[in-house]
Amino acid sequence: MYNDKNDDKMRNKLFLLTLATFVAVIFAASCKRETAxxxxxxxxxxxxLEKHVMYAELPVDTSNIVLVGDDFIDRGxxxxxxxxxxxxxxxxxxxxxxxxxxxxxxxxxxxPKKIFLSAGARDIMHGDxxxxxxxxVAKICSLIKKASPESEIYYIGVTPMGEMTAEQIAQTAxxxxxxxxxxxETGFTFIDMAAVLTDESGAINPAYSWNGMLLNGAGYEAYxxxxxxxxxxxxxxxxxxxxxxxxxxxxxxxxxxxxRSLPNSExxxxxxxxxxxxxxxPWKELFPFLNILNRGISGDVIEGIIDRIDEIADxxxxxxxxxxxxxxxxxxxxxxxxxxxxxxxxxxxxxxKDMPHTILYVHSVLPLNPKxxxxxxxxxxxxxxxxLLDAGKDRYEYIYLDIASLLSDTNGDLADxxxxxxxxxxxxxxxxxxxxxxxxxxxxxxxxxxx
Numbered sequence: 001m002y003n004d005k006n007d008d009k010m011r012n013k014l015f016l017l018t019l020a021t022f023v024a025v026i027f028a029a030s031c032k033r034e035t036a037x038x039x040x041x042x043x044x045x046x047x048x049l050e051k052h053v054m055y056a057e058l059p060v061d062t063s064n065i066v067l068v069g070d071d072f073i074d075r076g077x078x079x080x081x082x083x084x085x086x087x088x089x090x091x092x093x094x095x096x097x098x099x100x101x102x103x104x105x106x107x108x109x110x111x112p113k114k115i116f117l118s119a120g121a122r123d124i125m126h127g128d129x130x131x132x133x134x135x136x137v138a139k140i141c142s143l144i145k146k147a148s149p150e151s152e153i154y155y156i157g158v159t160p161m162g163e164m165t166a167e168q169i170a171q172t173a174x175x176x177x178x179x180x181x182x183x184x185e186t187g188f189t190f191i192d193m194a195a196v197l198t199d200e201s202g203a204i205n206p207a208y209s210w211n212g213m214l215l216n217g218a219g220y221e222a223y224x225x226x227x228x229x230x231x232x233x234x235x236x237x238x239x240x241x242x243x244x245x246x247x248x249x250x251x252x253x254x255x256x257x258x259x260r261s262l263p264n265s266e267x268x269x270x271x272x273x274x275x276x277x278x279x280x281x282p283w284k285e286l287f288p289f290l291n292i293l294n295r296g297i298s299g300d301v302i303e304g305i306i307d308r309i310d311e312i313a314d315x316x317x318x319x320x321x322x323x324x325x326x327x328x329x330x331x332x333x334x335x336x337x338x339x340x341x342x343x344x345x346x347x348x349x350x351x352x353k354d355m356p357h358t359i360l361y362v363h364s365v366l367p368l369n370p371k372x373x374x375x376x377x378x379x380x381x382x383x384x385x386x387x388l389l390d391a392g393k394d395r396y397e398y399i400y401l402d403i404a405s406l407l408s409d410t411n412g413d414l415a416d417x418x419x420x421x422x423x424x425x426x427x428x429x430x431x432x433x434x435x436x437x438x439x440x441x442x443x444x445x446x447x448x449x450x451x
Contacts, residue, residue, distance in 0.1 A: 036102045041126060043094035046421040050280065051092040052103055053420065057427035058285050060110035064088055065231055068107060069118030069156065070095040072215055072223065075254075077294070080262050081224045082233040085288045096123040097136035104140050108147035115144060115151050116227065117188070120158035120175055124168050130175045137179070138186050145187055153188040154230050155179060159197045159204060162212020169202045189230065196226045210244070214254040217261030237261040245307055252304060255279075255297045259311060267291045268318035270445060275300045277323055277366065280424060286434045287445065293317075301327045302343040306350055313354045319445070320351065321401075321437070323363040326423070329381055330374050337381055341388045348396045360398040362389055367404055369414040372422025379412060406432055 042048055051074070060066060065087045067073045073091025081087070090107060092099065097119045107115065117140065123133045141153055157176045160169045176194055183190040197219065199205045204212050208219030215223065217239035224235035240260040244253050270292045272278045278296025293315055297304065302324055312320070324347070328340050351360055364386045367379045386404060393400040407429055409415040414422065418429030425433070437445040 036105055039096070039098040039102055041096075041098070043122065046424075048092055048094065048099065050420040050424050050426065054280075054282065054427040054430070055090050055103070056106060057431070058088075058282060060088070060107055060112050062111050062113060064110070064112040065114045065116070065233075066090055066107055066112045067116040067118070068100060068104065069116070070122055071161070071213070072159070073116075073118050075214060075258075076220055076223070077237075077258060077262065079284045080293075081220065081235055081237045082231060083236050083263075084233055085284055087231065087233065088285065091118075094122055095119055096126060096128070097133055097140065098123075101136055101140050101143070104143055105147065108144045108151065111148040112151055114154065114231070116154045116156055116191075116230070117141075118156040118158075118193075120179075121161050121164075121172065124158075124171050124175070125161070125164060130171060130178055133175060134178055134182060138182070141187050154191055154227070155183065155188040156191045156227065157193045157195075159194045160202060162204065162209070173202060191227060191230065193223065193226060196222050210253065211250050214250060216254050216257035218257075220258055221261055236263045238263070242311075248304055248307070249299060251299060252297050256308060256311065259295060264314060265291055265316060267316070269293050269315050271295050271312060271315050271317040271320045273305065273312060273320050274323035274363075275327055276424060277326065278321075281430050281433075286430070287438075290445065292445075299327055300324065301331065302340070302347050306343075306347050309347075309350050309354055317355060317358045319359045319361065320355070321361045321363065321445075322347075322351075323365075323403075325365050325385060329365070329378060329385070333374075333378065333381075337384045337388070340385060344385075344389070345392070345396075348392070348398065352396060352398075361401050362393070362398045363401045364389060364404040366425075367408055367412060367414045369416065369419045369422040371416075371419065375413075375422060383412070401436070403433055403436060406436060 063086050067076070067078055067088070068090045070091060071093045073089055074093045076089055076091070078087045078089045079085050100117065100119045120133055137155065144151055144153055157179060158172050160172045164172070172194070176192065180190050180192070197204055197208055208222060209215055217237070221235070221237050221239045224237055228235045238261055239257070242257065242260045245256070268291065270290055272281070272283050272292065273295045275296060276298035278294065279298045280296070281294070283292045283294045295312060295315070305324055325340055325344060328335065328343065348360070348362070351358070365382045367382050368375045390400050390402070407414055407418045418426055418432065420426050
């Protein structure tokens with residue numbers, strides 16, 4: 001039962017969420033007035049748009065420490081690494097300095113306490129010369145200083161990536177030397193990350209990455225330790241040995257390795273569990289007052305989640321919010337829904353067995369939008385699976401959340417305004433989802449857990 005004090009606390013927290021959303025909308029309007037020149041190239045434009053629009057809708061303030069950059073920044077779990085929601089990531093995989101230049105204005109206008117910049121590897125892979133890259137870096141720093149003279153600026157040195165040629169690795173080393181030499185004049189503190197992450201060959205140390213492109217838990221431990229003195233907070237992530245699941249893809253194992261490196265909390269947690277729709281959401285920023293953990297892995301399937309339930313069981317979860325099976329549907333479009341449901345049942349049974357006192361929420365599978373090549377014929381299959389998910393809630397004692405209907409248009413498709421590519425969600429889509437989790441007199445994401 002709730003008492004009046006608990007009700008007041010929940011109302012206050014809901015007010016904070018509403019206020020944060022309001023601030024985000026105002027901030028987004030400011031960002032959209034930017035006149036920066038759009039990048040001339042993209043490696044993955046839909047992904048860039050998904051992340052860029054999301055970031056534009058999220059507030060930044062003068063207390064924030066913001067990491068802006070490419071692949072390594074995007075994949076890092078910065079607030080967890082440093083134990084503070086004030087440390088936030090604004091990374092987009094595949095970004096070059098053109099992309100940072102395009103989006104830095106909105107961030108700098110918010111006058112954050114510190115800004116860490118990291119880009120250059122993708123410029124080199126794109127074919128840019130170092131002189132061009134250095135000019136952009138200088139312009140980025142100039143824009144920051146003009147908009148926010150009090151913000152401290154740090155430039156994280158460029159680390160070679162596994163797809164680089166020997167010539168590109170050599171160019172990276174030369175670029176880092178030039179960045180070091182220009183740091184004082186340009187107005188940033190240089191952090192030599194390549195010296196931390198690479199071996200004698202100049203490539204990423206194999207202990208820090210299995211494929212030379214994605215950092216594992218040990219890689220991010222070294223990375224966070226290297227920037228710790230400049231962040232001003234203690235890096236909490238410690239790499240832990242664990243099984244590499246050979247049947248899974250690289251991103252799965254790297255993300256699992258990062259999860260293992262994060263400190264376990266004695267406080268009851270809310271675990272967001274699933275695929276890219278969970279992975280890509282800024283849950284810590286949407287619910288900063290909760291011990292909320294993002295345990296999504298882009299590309300994951302039902303059996304992949306089953307394989308890591310033991311890891312989830314260690315997270316002291318009071319609640320789990322599950323969304324999965326989109327990749328199962330799209331990876332094999334001939335697979336009968338009955339077989340997908342059987343896999344889903346196995347996952348739910350294992351969750352209930354291994355975490356009997358955890359409240360389980362199962363989200364509906366989201367429909368697709370015609371923007372994606374996978375659209376044809378799949379929404380009918382998704383509707384069929386959602387009916388089974390809804391029907392199973394009493395038998396398996398979970399709470400079914402029909403998010404699909406909230407995000408659908410009159411045709412039953414994922415609405416245009418809620419998606420960037422027909423599968424993944426826009427910032428607006430995530431706000432609708434978050435509002436559902438926080439709505440009502442009894443806020444489901446904050447209800448007391450079973451003891």
